Amino acid sequence: MTSATPADGLYVGLISGTSADGIDAALVRFGADASDTGCRLEHGITLPWDPALRARLVELGQGGDARGLDEIGMLDVQVGEAFAAAVQTLLADAKVDGRDVRAIGSHGQTVRHRPAGAGHDGAHPFSWQIGDANVIAECCGITTVADFRRRDVAAGGQGAPLVPAFHAAMLQSAHEDRAVLNLGGIANFTLLPRAGDVRGFDTGPANALMDAWCLRHRGEAFDRGGAFAASGRVDDALLARLLDEPWFAQPPPKSSGREQFHLDWVEARLRGDESTADVQATLMELSAATICDALLAHQPATKRVLTCGGGVRNARLIERIAARLHGCAIEPTDAHGLDADFVEAMAFAWLARQTLAGLPGNVPAVTGARGPRVLGAVYPA
Template sequence: MNTKQRFVGVMSGTSMDGVDTVLVEIENNQIRLLNSLDFPFPNQLKQRLLNICLGQPTNLAEVGELDHLLGHLFADAVNALLKHANCPAESVTAIGNHGQTVYHRPDGDAPFTMQIGDANIIATKTGIDTVADFRRKDMALGGQGAPLVPAFHHSIFATSESSVVVLNIGGIANISVLRPNQPVIGYDTGPGNMLMDAWCSIHRGSKYDKDAQFAREGVVVPELLTQLMTEPYLLRSAPKSTGRELFNLPWLEQQLETMTLTSQDVQRTLCEYTAVTIANEVERYSVGDKPELLVCGGGAYNPLLMERLTELLPQWCVLTTDQRGVDSNNMEAMAFAWLAQRRIHNLPSNLPEVTGASQLASLGVLYPA
């Protein structure tokens, strides 16, 4: 497939700290970032979504209204990107829109996942064909519907004689394990920034712990760390995925019930919890003399977290994906642009060995402009 085409990727993750948009060019299975824009997420809309994600009572009218409002938000984000890039809509083949996850329950008798943000509105308001609803086809085939990004990682990061693990630290942390001559593995390791951000918001009034200043004021509390490590999800084998439905403030407050700790000690321990749960998984996959851990997502900018990963994984070369030529801020949005390109050309885009699906599939539903 030699056609050079432009695609837009749109990603709003569990942190809801903004709508990430990218404009990419794909040719001969090579992807090139042309432009990007972080579009603001309205605070009131974010709070309404968090209420649903945390299990507060809701109704169909509320969900439908949020679906509509998010459709307009994502469309506005794409139009702002195109204006910023001076790129006409007619030159873009399709938009890949992840949507906003409000619930993800891949296990049980009736597994389901729900991403909202009406793709009909996006396609109509931008004038560009839009691909959305990427996860449910994989789940219909018995998979977890997540993570979907490992297939993209596999396409852009080659391995030679040593392991490459791509670690995305968003609200949740997930890894893509690329080993020479072995199937790709990928799953959610546990919390990324989610618990740290939530605790920082309550106790410092800021969206995140900039430069880990809050965490550096505290110390790791072994009793709390030990308690957090008893979470059953950590002991499950892959394929597995998780989200805000599990790792949230009520969950954390339950862990803290019998303890009296300073807020900064809790923050420092939460940072350690993220680092340890990631490192425990990564170290399983060391192959060769020069294994690499490539970090992207917001957590790549947490210096304390990066320090601890480097210390906990002394045999690994810990880098950001920027140092391998891929913008760490835009990795996931680029992945959904790539997924849209795969859907447009009816090419498989899931990895059954990662998600647990019964077969390969071209994921996503096309919404014509």
């Protein structure tokens, strides 16, 4: 594929993240008529998963085994159909004809992430996202780009995070050191120094453990506003046991997921007499501590942290992060032209645009890949 200038126009980005709390679909316009950042969110929606399908995807994502090849094949199609339905709903809501959309960038749903050194034998790293792009292209009649992570893994990288290239294109400043903090199921940073290489890495859990604990003990999919955590107290001894996880001390590049951080991991570190509210408060402090420790270790001169992802709406979590980062401005990416709820979906629209132009989508300094790579496979309309 030869390099070209990325085509302006409308693109759709799709993602369902580690928490699998819904499918984010973003209709994005790139070009001179867009905002100062070079892109504009025309419309965004989040569609909930079918509860039974979501439960199975979460089970697989945190290390459960498939019942066989037939189940994996059917789930691949079901997820593809759900993603296609999200595109159709998005375009209907926006009153946009699919023929006016240049391409869809679909992340898919991760069912297993085993990057270098994390596989069962350590010798065959992989990252696996399902959601058949053939189904999306066929149902929507729009060229679809998918399977973004595996080329980076094949090139020796982690396959994640992939959004730093987009963050750098849209949010880097020549006047101050910035960091973009994505608070999804897993937290990750993009470090944007005034001068020097863009870097990025996962820091550990953001919402995944809190959401899972809240669902188990409150029957609610997430801790709205951090109220459950605020009702408890941090258990310092438990926090110390959680922080003793060797993964936190590993240097970047690194990435993680539900395979690493799930409720079995938490329960193995409980004494058994903790209150459920105290555990929730401690899981929140774990997220805040590992996020802030990572930033202070790798870009201590950061002046501004731009937040995005579902955790932005957890006021208590943002307060705990701010308390640990004295003198650092913390604000959502909305203040810089990117809707905090849809930054990741917008990033996959941008990655599809990069792929169709034959341009790299990864940042080797972030993922550890041997070099820049054009990511993904193209499924024509």
